[in-house]
Every structure is written in structure tokens, then in C-alpha cells.
Amino acid sequence: MIKINYLKTMVLGMGLLVASCQSKQVQFTEADIQIIPKPAQVTLNSGSFEFNGDTKIVVSSDEQLQASEVLLQALQSAANLKLEVVKEKPATNYITFKTNETLGKEAYNLTVANGFIEIEANGFSGELYAMETLRQLLPSKIESNSVVEGTDWIIPNISITDEPRFEWRGLMLDVSRHFFQKEYVLKTIDRLAYLKMNTLHLHLVDDQGWRIEIKQYPKLTEVGAYRVDQENKAWNARPTPELGEKATYGGFYTQDDIKEIVAYAQKRGINVVPEIEMPAHVTSAIASYPEFSCLEKPVMVPSGGLWPITDIFCAGKDSTFEFLQNVLMEVMELFPSKYIHVGGDEATKTNWKTCPHCQSRMKTEGLENVEELQSYFIKRMERFVSSKGRILIGWDEILEGGLAPGATVMSWRGVKGGLEASAEGHDVVMTPGSHCYFDHYQGPMDSEPLAWGGYLPLSKVYQFDPVVEEMTEEQAKHVLGGQANLWSEYIPTTDQSEYMIFPRVVALSETLWSPKDNRNWDEFTPRLENMLERYEYQGINYAKSAYTLRANATVNDTTKVVAISLNNEFPNPDIRYVLNDGVLDKDAIQYTGPIEINKTTTVKASLFENGKPVGKVFEKTFNYHKAVSKPVEYLTKYSDSYKGAGTTNMVNVLRGTKNFHDGQWQAWIGNDMELIINLEASEEISEVTVGTMESQGPGIYFPTKIEVFTSNDEGKTFNRVGVIERPAEVSGNVELKDFTIAFEKQKATHVKVVAESLKKTPKNGSGWLFVDEIIVN
Numbered sequence: 001m002i003k004i005n006y007l008k009t010m011v012l013g014m015g016l017l018v019a020s021c022q023s024k025q026v027q028f029t030e031a032d033i034q035i036i037p038k039p040a041q042v043t044l045n046s047g048s049f050e051f052n053g054d055t056k057i058v059v060s061s062d063e064q065l066q067a068s069e070v071l072l073q074a075l076q077s078a079a080n081l082k083l084e085v086v087k088e089k090p091a092t093n094y095i096t097f098k099t100n101e102t103l104g105k106e107a108y109n110l111t112v113a114n115g116f117i118e119i120e121a122n123g124f125s126g127e128l129y130a131m132e133t134l135r136q137l138l139p140s141k142i143e144s145n146s147v148v149e150g151t152d153w154i155i156p157n158i159s160i161t162d163e164p165r166f167e168w169r170g171l172m173l174d175v176s177r178h179f180f181q182k183e184y185v186l187k188t189i190d191r192l193a194y195l196k197m198n199t200l201h202l203h204l205v206d207d208q209g210w211r212i213e214i215k216q217y218p219k220l221t222e223v224g225a226y227r228v229d230q231e232n233k234a235w236n237a238r239p240t241p242e243l244g245e246k247a248t249y250g251g252f253y254t255q256d257d258i259k260e261i262v263a264y265a266q267k268r269g270i271n272v273v274p275e276i277e278m279p280a281h282v283t284s285a286i287a288s289y290p291e292f293s294c295l296e297k298p299v300m301v302p303s304g305g306l307w308p309i310t311d312i313f314c315a316g317k318d319s320t321f322e323f324l325q326n327v328l329m330e331v332m333e334l335f336p337s338k339y340i341h342v343g344g345d346e347a348t349k350t351n352w353k354t355c356p357h358c359q360s361r362m363k364t365e366g367l368e369n370v371e372e373l374q375s376y377f378i379k380r381m382e383r384f385v386s387s388k389g390r391i392l393i394g395w396d397e398i399l400e401g402g403l404a405p406g407a408t409v410m411s412w413r414g415v416k417g418g419l420e421a422s423a424e425g426h427d428v429v430m431t432p433g434s435h436c437y438f439d440h441y442q443g444p445m446d447s448e449p450l451a452w453g454g455y456l457p458l459s460k461v462y463q464f465d466p467v468v469e470e471m472t473e474e475q476a477k478h479v480l481g482g483q484a485n486l487w488s489e490y491i492p493t494t495d496q497s498e499y500m501i502f503p504r505v506v507a508l509s510e511t512l513w514s515p516k517d518n519r520n521w522d523e524f525t526p527r528l529e530n531m532l533e534r535y536e537y538q539g540i541n542y543a544k545s546a547y548t549l550r551a552n553a554t555v556n557d558t559t560k561v562v563a564i565s566l567n568n569e570f571p572n573p574d575i576r577y578v579l580n581d582g583v584l585d586k587d588a589i590q591y592t593g594p595i596e597i598n599k600t601t602t603v604k605a606s607l608f609e610n611g612k613p614v615g616k617v618f619e620k621t622f623n624y625h626k627a628v629s630k631p632v633e634y635l636t637k638y639s640d641s642y643k644g645a646g647t648t649n650m651v652n653v654l655r656g657t658k659n660f661h662d663g664q665w666q667a668w669i670g671n672d673m674e675l676i677i678n679l680e681a682s683e684e685i686s687e688v689t690v691g692t693m694e695s696q697g698p699g700i701y702f703p704t705k706i707e708v709f710t711s712n713d714e715g716k717t718f719n720r721v722g723v724i725e726r727p728a729e730v731s732g733n734v735e736l737k738d739f740t741i742a743f744e745k746q747k748a749t750h751v752k753v754v755a756e757s758l759k760k761t762p763k764n765g766s767g768w769l770f771v772d773e774i775i776v777n
């Protein structure tokens with residue numbers, strides 16, 4: 001909540017300077033305060049404080065000096081101001097600290113008044129966060145890494161009372177699927193601290209790479225950190241490397257690197273949580289030491305997708321546990337984190353079912369099934385971790401077969417794991433795929449770089465709440481907070497990593513820090529834009545996907561007009577558009593309501609800010625064909641899960657994209673598509689096109705056969721006029737395809753289309769048939 005507390009007569013408006021003997025004065029307004037995450041309480045007062053060559057900072061501890069670094073550095077590099085650090089308070093023009101032991105560890109109170117700034121905190125984190133707030137109160141140019149001339153470094157007189165809603169505010173970087181250099185990790189730490197995030201979870205181990213030096217087991221990195229380079233192929237189309245093939249893609253952090261990362265993070269209030277996966281997602285470890293698997297056979301580090309994951313640690317041999325304990329000993333030496341993450345997800349336990357060691361373990365321990373064996377595995381590791389005074393945390397699969405007594409759960413498969421664990425009295429960190437998976441698309445798939453799948457736009461991240469409605473008050477107390485996860489299968493570069501993290505992490509930071517009632521999307525977005533300006537200065541490759549326009553189409557079956565509406569994620573956007581050959585500039589038509597079309601039309605549109613287009617230009621040609629807006633009778637019903645735009649879906653000019661969840665596709669499984677389009681007149685036609693998609697991963701296949709029939713007697717009798725047959729072919733791509741069936745020009749009142757779905761896929765199930773738009777001409 002922002003309270004404004006100043007005399008009306010003193011309101012002079014931003015930018016108006018009032019002469020004063022000491023420093024320049026500016027009167028700010030509420031809109032000038034753009035701090036993210038939004039502080040718990042802000043009171044804007046009249047007057048302002050100017051940083052200048054005489055400003056001093058009064059410091060009485062190393063911690064305070066360390067906390068001040070972010071501001072000192074920014075003022076030096078952007079403002080060319082070198083603040084003098086002193087021990088004694090001067091008469092005026094200074095920043096000072098005060099310890100208040102009643103405050104929480106991360107809380108701070110900040111007072112900016114005429115001539116001084118006071119920071120009240122209870123230790124380093126609060127002091128640091130006050131400094132990050134000061135930095136954000138300064139003009140965005142403060143983020144420049146070269147000196148900016150002609151700017152006054154003035155901030156408003158203000159009092160802020162602030163503390164986080166949650167104690168775990170995290171981001172996970174998967175450095176296994178693709179390796180990221182230490183320098184990028186350090187940069188990310190700075191950027192997290194800027195948003196008052198306090199946890200960096202490093203996913204150091206996965207099938208495709210072991211990324212941390214372990215002195216006792218050098219092969220983990222000699223072998224496990226490298227794979228055969230197949231970066232030129234799609235992740236899921238990379239064949240298993242041959243034994244002995246040269247492995248050149250990879251890298252790892254030495255123990256010195258890790259020490260540097262941890263120390264750097266500590267100085268920025270960030271705890272680094274290491275994740276050492278077990279018992280699955282460890283092919284890189286098995287490739288290095290096959291003796292810790294059930295089959296003990298040599299394997300290669302996979303270059304890409306691997307599913308199911310069957311080469312996992314043997315749960316029968318004591319030597320496996322000894323190995324893992326030795327690894328964790330070294331890990332705990334390096335990471336002071338209270339939490340040690342042991343993964344635990346997605347283990348396919350087929351080998352355990354036949355492995356004599358695992359079987360005998362199950363017998364002696366009285367375990368009924370392999371789920372209980374996984375639970376035994378994690379419980380045993382939990383005893384070890386807690387004996388060292390740490391807390392084991394794992395993905396929600398560690399609930400299966402019984403949760404270890406002291407374990408904390410990271411809930412990723414929705415919120416179920418979090419609900420279950422918190423009901424049993426365990427602490428939880430919420431990272432549901434629905435709101436926290438930054439490897440998912442953030443804009444329409446056809447305008448975004450290749451990603452894992454899914455759809456998580458910025459505005460949805462902003463709706464995240466780690467405490468879910470179904471939780472009792474008691475359960476809610478066990479919610480430590482939340483975290484975004486950036487899995488890196490499709491993230492080969494730091495540029496791409498930045499693109500996926502920013503600006504979604506900005507929205508996330510506010511959901512985890514600010515009081516729930518303070519959150520408001522319309523009020524957040526202008527502050528976000530200020531943050532994006534700062535990111536320009538910081539050189540972050542943030543995504544502009546929230547600006548991307550999307551179209552929707554509504555069919556009027558009386559007038560046959562199609563209304564195309566345009567929108568994006570920002571409230572009240574200034575959208576401008578032109579049709580066909582028009583030029584899209586500031587004089588383009590302002591969009592105030594749906595664009596109505598009754599012939600084939602190209603729409604070019606963009607969001608405008610200050611007279612300039614921002615984000616990607618939207619350009620689509622809407623094909624107004626002879627079936628548009630005409631009634632469609634479904635002889636076989638589409639699936640309830642993929643209804644598209646209902647009965648107008650196939651004839652509404654709007655095409656489905658590569659995102660099969662985009663709401664434009666209709667789908668069939670186990671049966672064929674069979675429908676009749678009533679042209680409502682005897683029309684001359686000569687071709688029918690059926691738009692389809694294929695994505696064999698989730699089981700979507702092109703039709704194996706398409707038949708077209710026409711009738712010119714109101715649908716009483718039909719003649720088959722064309723057919724295409726196309727046997728299924730294995731493919732790793734996501735592909736859109738239009739199948740066109742051409743025939744002799746003829747008159748027709750009705751067109752019947754039958755498209756056959758694949759009844760038996762190579763995986764032995766039925767295939768999905770996805771169709772959007774049936775174009776008749």
C-alpha cells in the first residue's frame with residue numbers, strides 16, 4: 001500500500017526543481033515509486049534526497065559495508081560518484097544504519113528524509129535489501145555501466161517498512177542438460193539479489209552431465225561431465241552414442257569454482273542449494289562408475305533425451321550408499337546450505353525388480369514393492385544427511401512409498417505433493433509446473449524460440465501463490481515459499497537462458513515477497529516496464545513476449561462476418577493495425593474493437609509506446625474461403641479435452657499453431673474425424689485442404705488417410721471426389737501440414753471430410769488426430 005502524506009500546496013509535480021541552499025529538490029508522485037517486489041508499506045513524503053559528491057555513508061561493521069556495495073558500485077559507475085565511507089555521522093547528507101533486533105532477518109525499514117537516509121535492519125540481509133530498494137528508487141540510468149551525464153541522482157523522501165512473505169524465494173538452474181560457465185552463475189546471483197530473491201538451486205547432476213568435481217571420485221567429471229556433441233540435432237532426436245565415441249560437449253565446476261560461487265552468493269544474501277540426483281537421472285554417474293548400477297554394464301553419457309530412465313543406482317548394494325555418502329560429504333563441505341537436495345524424481349525401477357541385490361534388500365528390509373525400495377533409499381540418505389545437521393529436500397516423488405521423517409518436499413507435479421507433505425507436517429517448497437516452469441513457452445509458440453512445451457505467460461506467473469486454497473492454516477505454515485525451475489534441455493546458451501528467466505522472474509519475485517493483498521497486475525505492469533528499462537542498461541536479453549499480440553476469431557453465422565480481436569498481456573495497450581498493403585507506423589489505425597472481415601485479409605498490427613512499435617509485429621493472413629462461417633455437422637465428436645472453438649472451429653479463418661494447447665485445435669483419438677460442411681448454396685468448388693499437426697512425443701500423428709465427398713442435392717447423396725493415403729512415419733519434429741485434395745471443378749451444396757487417425761502407434765496405443773481449419777475453395 002502506498003500512502004501519500006504531504007501538504008497539497010507542496011505538490012509540484014515530478015521534474016520541477018525547487019532551489020535550495022543544499023541540494024536540488026524534486027517532488028515525486030506515487031507513480032514514480034516503481035520498486036519490485038513491491039514493499040509491504042510505503043509512505044511518500046514531501047521533499048527529496050540528492051546523492052552528490054558530498055554524500056557519505058556511515059558504516060560500523062563489515063556487513064554494513066558489504067550490504068552497501070551494490071549501491072556504492074552503481075553510483076560510481078553510472079553517476080561517477082564515489083561515496084566516502086565514514087565512521088562518524090556528519091551533520092547532513094549521509095546514509096546511516098541502525099540495528100533493530102525486533103525485526104526479522106530479511107526485514108528492513110528505510111527512511112529517506114531531508115539530508116539523510118536511515119536503514120533499520122537486523123543484520124546483513126535486511127541491510128542489503130534496503131540498499132537494493134535505494135538502487136531501485138534511483139532513475140533507471142543508475143544501471144548503466146558507463147557514466148551518464150546530465151542526470152540528477154535524486155530520490156523521494158519516503159518511509160518504507162518491508163519484509164518478505166516467504167522465506168524461500170528461489171530459482172533453479174539446470175546446469176546439467178547444458179553447461180553454464182561460472183561467470184553466468186555469478187551474474188544470475190546479482191540479478192536475483194536485485195529482486196530480493198534468496199535461493200539459487202543448482203541442479204548439478206543429471207543423465208546428460210555431472211557438473212561438480214568430487215575429489216574421491218575423479219571419473220564423475222573426467223567421464224560424467226562430457227558427452228558426444230550432438231548439439232546440432234533436436235534434443236529428442238539424438239541417438240545413443242556408441243561406446244568409445246569421443247565426448248567433447250560439457251564442463252564442470254571445480255571445487256574452487258563452487259567455493260567462489262558460494263562465497264559470492266553469501267555476499268548477496270543468497271543461499272546456494274546443491275542438488276545431487278538419486279536414484280535416477282544419473283546416467284552420467286553410471287557411465288563413470290557402472291559398479292553402482294544394478295546391471296554394471298558400461299553405458300555412455302547420453303547426448304540428449306533419455307526416456308524412460310532405467311540405468312539408475314542399485315538400491316541393494318551397500319557400496320552405492322557408501323559412494324553417495326562420500327559424495328555428499330564433499331558436497332556438504334562446499335555448501336553451507338541447510339538444505340541438501342537429492343532429487344528423487346522419475347525413477348523407472350525395472351532393473352530393481354530383477355536385480356538380486358535389490359531383491360535381497362527388499363527381503364531383509366521387509367519391503368513389499370520397488371516404491372518402498374525407493375522410499376528405503378531416500379530414508380537411508382535422509383538419516384545420513386540429518387546426522388550431519390542438514391535437511392534433505394527432494395522432488396515430490398520422495399513421498400511415494402513413505403516420506404522420510406525429516407524431509408522437505410519440493411512439489412513440482414502440480415500442488416498435490418505439497419498438499420500431501422504439508423498435511424503430514426513436512427515443510428514444502430512449491431514449484432508447480434503450471435506457474436513455475438520457466439522452460440515452458442511464454443508467448444504464442446509460432447513467435448517464440450523452440451522450448452520444452454507448455455505455456456506459462458508472464459501474467460500467469462504473477463498469479464502464482466505457493467499457498468493454495470485447499471490448504472488449512474496449519475498446512476500453510478509448512479509452506480517455505482516457491483521457486484521457478486529452468487530446465488535446460490532446450491536452453492543451449494546464456495542468451496536463451498536470460499530470455500526464459502526475464503522478465504518472468506520479476507513477476508515471481510513479487511509473488512514470493514509482497515503481501516498478497518498488495519498484488520495487482522494492472523499496477524504491476526508499469527513498474528515492470530521500468531524494470532525492463534533497467535534490464536536494457538544491464539544488457540539482459542529479456543523476452544518481450546508479453547507485448548506479442550494474439551488473435552481470436554468470432555464467427556457471425558447470420559452476417560458471415562468474422563470478427564478478429566487482438567490482445568496482449570498488458571492492460572489498455574495502444575494497439576495499431578493496418579490491412580493488406582498498409583504501412584504499419586504511428587498513423588496506423590488505432591485498435592478499439594474487433595476487426596471485421598468478409599474477404600481474405602492480411603492484418604499487420606503492433607503494440608505502440610510513445611509512438612513507436614514495441615515487441616514483435618503481428619502479421620497474419622486470414623483466408624476467407626467458401627466454408628467460412630458455414631454450419632458444420634460432426635458425425636464423430638471431437639475429444640472433450642480439445643474442443644477448439646467449438647462447432648465453428650474448422651471454418652473460423654483462425655489457424656491452430658504448433659502449440660497443441662492453443663485452443664484452436666480439435667482432436668480425435670481411437671476414432672476418425674467425420675464431418676459435413678453445409679455451404680448453404682450450390683457453390684463452385686475444386687479443392688479441400690485439411691490443416692493438421694504432428695508431434696509424436698505427446699502421441700499426435702498426421703492422418704493416415706483423408707477422403708473428400710461432395711453432394712449437390714442438399715446432402716442426400718455424396719460422391720467421393722478425392723483421397724490421400726499416407727502411412728505413418730517416425731518423426732521427432734513438431735510439424736504443421738496442410739493436406740490438399742484437388743478435384744474437378746464442380747457445384748456442391750455440402751462437403752463431407754473423413755480423416756483417419758492412427759489406431760496403433762509404434763508405442764502400441766492410439767494416436768491423436770489434430771485438425772484445424774478445413775479450407776474449401
Ligand code: TNX
Pocket residue numbers: 345346395412437439452487488489
Ligand atoms: C521433469 S521436474 C523433470 C526434469 C525435466 C523437466 C522438463 C522434474 C523433477 N523432472 O528432469 O527437465 O520435466 O520440464
